[in-house]
């Protein structure tokens with residue numbers, strides 16, 4: 329168990345390279361189950377969620393080899409419908425994609441309910457509604473979802489809420505079903521397009537991804553292929569926010585700027601200098617920046633996954649900014665920690681109202697989830713003194729080599745093992 333120490337006040341400057349997208353990677357890996365021959369995925373991020381999914385593919389009989397840290401070769405030929413009711417599936421959210429992929433391939437699966445960030449209730453009723461519409465019988469027995477179908481048949485499925493996970497999971501279950509599946513009110517996130525691109529390269533017939541109606545003609549089999557993952561727009565957004573909050577001039581490399589338009593528009597509204605080229609962003613903050621309000625929405629709206637880091641940036645802005653998360657209204661556990669660091673934030677009617685500018689002060693803080701962790705790292709970069717951050721297992725789920733990337737940008741940040749006393753204190757907190 330470790331803590332991260334961040335000495336604030338060192339301006340970020342230089343170039344940072346963005347890794348492959350976590351939320352794509354965690355769907356591409358289970359999608360490989362559906363193929364009959366080798367799938368090669370390139371450009372994967374070196375994060376713990378990816379490692380766990382690789383292990384799960386092996387647990388069900390896949391032959392998995394890594395070529396370096398970013399390229400995985402998956403041989404699905406010997407995979408079986410092994411039940412995964414417990415264990416590693418509980419460590420992350422995206423293990424729920426084993427439901428759709430194994431149902432699509434084997435017509436049966438037993439998968440424990442997923443873990444992932446605690447952001448308030450995260451039901452999977454829309455995933456289940458989709459599987460049932462395709463002809464599966466789905467039951468929940470002691471925290472594991474049992475899925476079984478004699479045959480999967482295409483269906484018209486209207487999602488009651490726009491859900492990334494349900495859209496991808498239904499695609500995975502439907503690509504080999506008999507006939508046509510139509511997903512209405514589908515999510516449009518870039519990661520969904522990335523997964524559909526992989527499936528199409530495997531031989532699937534999918535139309536309409538990136539719109540809210542996806543049409544899938546089932547095919548009898550899918551073959552292997554090679555696929556390169558898209559860059560992580562949330563990691564890129566996090567570094568853009570860090571650059572705006574504690575940077576001088578920062579270039580963010582390997583990014584698709586169009587994936588971040590909602591964030592970039594807000595940064596410009598604050599008076600931050602943002603320049604875009606094909607694969608790069610250039611961010612330069614001004615001395616005085618203006619507060620703005622943000623409301624998270626489904627893509628292409630402002631991403632909930634950047635809400636927490638953005639809240640930290642608002643502490644530096646002049647005026648009052650209202651932060652409302654319409655996707656996860658309870659995604660506010662970073663607020664108390666930011667208050668410990670001198671932030672002035674009121675909670676009102678489910679929104680956080682941030683007043684600034686204030687000089688943040690170093691403190692001992694704890695990441696309750698992945699993006700709360702990112703928010704607190706940025707706060708540490710802005711604060712006076714040395715911030716000590718625990719809960720790093722959350723950060724490691726989604727940020728590749730964050731310490732190294734920040735060091736490269738000129739931050740003074742390092743990790744240390746926790747003492748026994750600190751471990752005890754953490755367990756009791």
Ligand SMILES: CC(=O)N[C@H]1[C@@H](OP(=O)(O)OP(=O)(O)OC[C@H]2O[C@@H](n3ccc(=O)[nH]c3=O)[C@H](O)[C@@H]2O)O[C@H](CO)[C@@H](O)[C@@H]1O
Nearest residue numbers: 351421422449450451452453454455489491492493494655
């Ligand atoms: C691994 C992954 O890709 N995680 C992302 C994914 O999570 P995840 O796929 O879990 O999020 P969803 O898009 O499904 O959730 C969106 C909203 O729909 C609700 N909902 C969802 C499914 C369902 O069956 N019923 C239901 O009510 C959720 O509670 C939430 O309020 O999208 C979220 C929203 O962009 C991001 O924060 C996560 O980083």
Ligand SMILES: C=C(OP(=O)(O)O)C(=O)O
Nearest residue numbers: 421422444445633698699
């Ligand atoms: C909420 C997130 O992840 P997950 O859905 O994997 O918990 C996230 O990436 O911000």
